[in-house]
Amino acid sequence: MIVETxxxxxxxxxxxLSALLVVGNRNPVYSVLFLILTFFNVAALxxxxxAEFLAMMLVVxxxxxxxxxxxFVVMMLDINFVELRQGFVRYLPVGAVVGVxxxxxxxxxxxxxxxxxxxxSAPTPAxxxxxxxxxxxxxxxTQYFYLFQVAGLVLLVAMMGAIVLTHRERIGVRRQRIxxxxxxxxxxxxLTKVKTGQGASGGVK
Amino acid sequence: MNSFIDLNxxxxxxxxxxxxxxxxxxxxxxxxxxxxxxxxxxxxVASLVVAIVLAITDSxxxxxxxxxFVADDFARFAKVLSFGAAALAIIMxxxxxxxxxxxxxxxPLLMLLASxxxxxxxxxxDLISLYVGLELQSLALYxxxxxxRDTVKSTEAGLKYFVLGALSSGMLLYGSxxxxxxxxSTSFSVLAASLSGEASLGLIVGIAFLCAGLxxxxxxxxxxxxxxxxxxxxxxxxxxxxxxxPKVAAITLFARVLVGPFGDLVAQWQQIIIFISxxxxxxxxxxxxxxxxxxxxxxxxxxxxxxxxLVGLASGTQxxxxxxxxxxxxxxxxxxxxxxxxxxxxxxxxxVEQISDLAGxxxxxxxxAAALAIxxxxxxxxxxxxxxxxxWFVFLAAIQAGLNVVAVIGVLASVVSxxxxxxxxxxxxxxxxxxxxxxxxxxxxxxxxxxxxxxxFGFIAGAPFFDLSDSAASVLFAE
Numbered sequence: 001m002i003v004e005t006x007x008x009x010x011x012x013x014x015x016x017l018s019a020l021l022v023v024g025n026r027n028p029v030y031s032v033l034f035l036i037l038t039f040f041n042v043a044a045l046x047x048x049x050x051a052e053f054l055a056m057m058l059v060v061x062x063x064x065x066x067x068x069x070x071x072f073v074v075m076m077l078d079i080n081f082v083e084l085r086q087g088f089v090r091y092l093p094v095g096a097v098v099g100v101x102x103x104x105x106x107x108x109x110x111x112x113x114x115x116x117x118x119x120x121s122a123p124t125p126a127x128x129x130x131x132x133x134x135x136x137x138x139x140x141x142t143q144y145f146y147l148f149q150v151a152g153l154v155l156l157v158a159m160m161g162a163i164v165l166t167h168r169e170r171i172g173v174r175r176q177r178i179x180x181x182x183x184x185x186x187x188x189x190x191l192t193k194v195k196t197g198q199g200a201s202g203g204v205k
Numbered sequence: 206m207n208s209f210i211d212l213n214x215x216x217x218x219x220x221x222x223x224x225x226x227x228x229x230x231x232x233x234x235x236x237x238x239x240x241x242x243x244x245x246x247x248x249x250v251a252s253l254v255v256a257i258v259l260a261i262t263d264s265x266x267x268x269x270x271x272x273x274f275v276a277d278d279f280a281r282f283a284k285v286l287s288f289g290a291a292a293l294a295i296i297m298x299x300x301x302x303x304x305x306x307x308x309x310x311x312x313p314l315l316m317l318l319a320s321x322x323x324x325x326x327x328x329x330x331d332l333i334s335l336y337v338g339l340e341l342q343s344l345a346l347y348x349x350x351x352x353x354r355d356t357v358k359s360t361e362a363g364l365k366y367f368v369l370g371a372l373s374s375g376m377l378l379y380g381s382x383x384x385x386x387x388x389x390s391t392s393f394s395v396l397a398a399s400l401s402g403e404a405s406l407g408l409i410v411g412i413a414f415l416c417a418g419l420x421x422x423x424x425x426x427x428x429x430x431x432x433x434x435x436x437x438x439x440x441x442x443x444x445x446x447x448x449x450x451p452k453v454a455a456i457t458l459f460a461r462v463l464v465g466p467f468g469d470l471v472a473q474w475q476q477i478i479i480f481i482s483x484x485x486x487x488x489x490x491x492x493x494x495x496x497x498x499x500x501x502x503x504x505x506x507x508x509x510x511x512x513x514x515l516v517g518l519a520s521g522t523q524x525x526x527x528x529x530x531x532x533x534x535x536x537x538x539x540x541x542x543x544x545x546x547x548x549x550x551x552x553x554x555x556x557v558e559q560i561s562d563l564a565g566x567x568x569x570x571x572x573x574a575a576a577l578a579i580x581x582x583x584x585x586x587x588x589x590x591x592x593x594x595x596x597w598f599v600f601l602a603a604i605q606a607g608l609n610v611v612a613v614i615g616v617l618a619s620v621v622s623x624x625x626x627x628x629x630x631x632x633x634x635x636x637x638x639x640x641x642x643x644x645x646x647x648x649x650x651x652x653x654x655x656x657x658x659x660x661x662f663g664f665i666a667g668a669p670f671f672d673l674s675d676s677a678a679s680v681l682f683a684e
Contacts, residue, residue, distance in 0.1 A: 145212065146270035150325060150337040153224060154344060157318050160231070161348035164311045165363075 008048055015041035028074045036067045053132035213269035216276040219256040219284060220328070223321045226252035227314060234310035246299055246313040253292040253320060260284045266680075268330060272392055275330035282530055282677035283327045283457035287450040290537045291320040293652060294446035297541075297548055300646045301442045304554065307353050315352075316446060319345035323454030327461075332381040332391040335458065339377070339422065342451060343370050349446070350439045362438025369421070369431045377418025383411030396466035404470050412467060416477050419462070422455040425515060426484035429508045436504035441556065444500055445544030448507045449537045456511065456533060460518050460526050464681040471521040478519040483614050485512025490621035499547055499560050502625065503540070506584060509622055510536050516615055517599040520606035527678035528598035531671065535595040535663070539583050542656030546577040549653075551643045560629060565638025573645065574633045576657050581630050583660045585623035591663040598671075 018037040025031045039062045046055035073079075130138075140148055214221065230252070234245045266277045295313045302308040322342025329335035347370060351363020385391050387407040388399065400408075421428035436444045463474050489509020496502040514536065517529030550557050566574040583592035596619060603612040645653070663670075 143271050144273070144333075146273045147333055147337055149224075150334070150341060153318065153321070154337065154341045156228075157315065157341060157344045157348070160311055160315060160318075161344065164309065164315070164348055165351060165354050 004048060008045065011041045011044045011048070015045065028079075029071070032067060032071045032074055035070065036063050039063050039067065051132055053136055211271070213267060215263075216265060216267055216269040217274055217328070218263055219259040219288075220321060220324050222259055223252060223256050223317065223324065226255075227317045227321060230317070231314055234314060237310070239309050242302065242308040242310045242313070243299065245310040246295055249313040249317045250292045250295050252317065253288045253295070256320075256324075257285050257288045257292075260288070268394070270334075272394060273331045273334040274325075274328050275393075276328060277680040278677045279457070279461065279680040280328045282674065283453055283533075284324050286534055286537060287323045287327070287453040288320055290449035290453065290541060291316055291323075291446065293541050294442060294449065296648055297445060297545060297652060298440075298442035300648060301440065301548060301556075304551075305353070305440065305556075307440065309352070312349060312352055315345045315349050319349070319446075320450065323450060326454045326458045329458065329461070330393045332384065332393075335462065336374075336378065336381065339455075339458070340374065342454065343374070343422070346370075346447065346451060349443050350435055352443065353440055358438040359440060362435045365431055365438075366435045373418045373421030373428065375418075376414050376421070380411045380414025380416075380418060383407055383414065387411060393462070393466040397468060400467065401469050404473055409470075409473050412463075412470070412474055413477060415462065416459075416474060416481075419455060419459045420481050423452055423459060423511050423515075424508055425481045425511050426488045426508065427481070429485065429488065432508055433501045433504040436507075437498060437500045441500065441544065441548050441558070444503070445541060445548070448503060448540045448544065452507065452511065453533050453537060456514055456518075456529065459515075460529060461681060463518065464521070464526060468682075475519060475521055478515055479608065479611055482512045482515035482519050483611060485509060485515065486615055486618040487512075490618040493622065493625050496625075497559055497561070499550075499558050499563075499629075502560065502629075503543060503547070506622070506626075507540065509618065510584075513596060513599055513615060513619070516603050516608075516611055519611060520599075520602045520608055522602060522606050523675070523678050523682045524605055525599070525602035526681060527671070527675045528595075528602045530674040530677055531598050532595035534670075534674070535583075535591045535660075538656050538659050538663075539580050539592060542576065542653060542660065543580045543584075545649050545652045545656065546573060546580070549573055549642060549645045549649055552640055554643065560632060562639060563629065563633050564636035566633040566642075568638045569641035570645075573642070573653075576653050577633065578630045579657055579660055581626040585626040586619050587623075589661075589664055591660045594664060594667065 015038050018034040018041065021034040022031050022038065025034065039058055043055040043058045046052070046058065226249075230245055230248055233248070234241075237244065260281050263276075263281075268275055295316050298312065298316075302312060319342050322338050322340070322345060325338030326335065326342060327338075329338050347363055347367040350366050351360050353359035381391070384396075387405050388396060390396055390399070404412075417428060421431075424432040436447065439447065463471075463478070467474060485508050489505050489507075489512055493502050493505035493509070496505060510532075514529050514532045517525040517527075517532060519525070520528075547558065548556075550562060552562070563574075563577070566577070579590060583590035586593045586596045588594075596615070600612045600615055603609075603615070
């Protein structure tokens with residue numbers, strides 16, 4: 001128990017600290033690296049509360065894909081981060097208001113006042129009976145199988161749309177014609193053994 | 206308990222067929238290339254026809270996919286209507302796409318996938334399935350609006366539609382999240398069973414946001430701003446598609462959401478619907494007067510028509526929803542017909558779309574002029590054309606529900622709108638003739654003859670059709 005508590009405080013403290021450094025750092029590459037550190041610590045927190053599937057997803061999706069994408073953007077594109085930072089003080093009041101509203105909502109939810117639900121929501125299966133992955137799989141591929149399929153169709157439409165709206169047939173491009181390549185017979189090529197030091201022309205004569 | 210049979214896949218036969226057909230046609234289209242767009246387009250039309258047949262022949266009701274999907278008479282009625290409209294729009298887009306050099310096999314496929322999205326919307330029985338169906342449909346529509354990516358107007362239409370559509374999706378999602386937060390469920394069945402007369406403030410705000418999102422999709426005032434620009438900018442057959450099929454899907458979804466899970470809260474949402482329907486009727490009538498471009502005129506006309514259809518929903522009764530279904534059926538036929546005439550407006554190979562271009566059409570092409578005149582009389586609500594009966598049933602339902610003021614405003618708005626509908630007839634029959642249009646293509650001619658026939662003689666088949674719409678509407682009110 002005590003080990004868990006210590007682990008929680010360590011991971012939580014590092015997560016908060018590195019999150020602050022993400023916004024506070026001058027060098028954007030460092031910011032992205034601190035973001036990755038934050039993700040790892042949050043993943044560890046997920047493991048602590050028994051959500052191992054979410055933890056793995058966080059590492060695979062966010063660290064493996066999103067953070068690397070960020071890193072690419074930061075390093076490949078010429079973005080002036082000093083310029084982006086200007087006006088920070090000017091927008092601070094607006095940001096503070098949004099932050100206060102969010103904090104108020106969190107407190108509102110945590111104290112649980114004012115939310116009278118009319119219908120009972122579906123019970124969550126007990127954690128010692130079903131593993132995370134199994135429970136999520138049950139929801140995704142059994143109960144919400146239909147939504148999963150339709151979401152796939154939506155993605156298909158998105159892909160078709162991107163191709164329809166941006167793909168242009170380029171004229172005069174030399175393409176590989178696999179059929180011709182495979183059907184080529186021996187008469188169209190000449191294979192010669194080349195002796196060391198003589199070169200191709202020396203061998204044929 | 207979690208067996209495959211529990212999914213009840215049989216209830217979703219039209220949708221499953223459409224999804225597989227779209228995927229198969231995509232592969233065929235990619236391997237054949239853009240030169241064979243015609244094959245893909247006709248195959249898409251054929252799949253829609255098969256889907257209609259599947260929808261009609263299957264009369265089993267029930268829930269599928271663990272309660273996320275519902276099949277009933279109401280859904281079948283709306284599906285047949287929107288599939289039919291989509292099929293006609295694909296047929297009309299064929300000649301146009303070839304003449305304008307925008308023939309791409311993806312166009313009919315995206316329209317097919319949009320129709321699939323509409324079917325999923327119509328059959329939604331959960332807030333999440335509502336949203337994914339809506340997004341499937343909308344995403345395909347954004348792309349087809351911008352399909353002529355080299356013209357400024359089309360890309361502008363696509364971008365505008367996309368940005369405002371994303372905004373409305375956000376509102377819809379926010380509303381859904383509030384409803385979930387204050388009730389604890391997203392399922393329509395659970396919501397219908399657990400909600401009764403009293404509603405918490407959060408739930409009402411949620412319903413209001415949900416209504417705002419859906420009102421955007423049906424282009425009702427005050428969420429109509431995108432309509433004229435998108436309708437004008439998108440290629441004409443695409444505009445015909447926008448004005449017909451998605452409207453049916455969105456408005457039936459509107460009716461299913463409000464009458465189904467929130468049926469007991471009718472006093473709460475009735476005011477919202479009354480306001481947007483009255484505002485749409487008035488704006489549709491007044492703003493169309495000054496229009497010179499016939500596509501913009503049709504955009505305002507469709508805003509007005511949605512207002513009339515929503516009068517049926519505002520009454521909140523079975524007669525009202527039945528009237529809404531009748532109104533939308535007639536509206537779809539009128540709209541497809543009117544757009545077929547607009548598509549026929551070509552001079553020396555160039556499409557023209559000003560109302561003044563129609564001058565003297567009765568002398569150069571009497572058939573075309575007569576067809577447009579019939580559609581305009583029908584939209585103005587003049588008997589014996591079908592449009593009159595659509596208005597009759599929604600206003601009758603409103604008066605029976607005690608909404609006399611709404612009905613009176615509706616009648617006055619339709620008198621105002623008759624002014625611009627009949628002005629078109631005046632331009633065609635009494636103005637000096639302009640140069641004649643090009644010959645009408647055979648497919649368009651066929652569409653025109655069919656729609657004129659339905660609008661002029663549809664009242665003969667009235668009684669069985671009203672029974673059909675009534676039994677469809679009764680599903681929503683069955684407890």
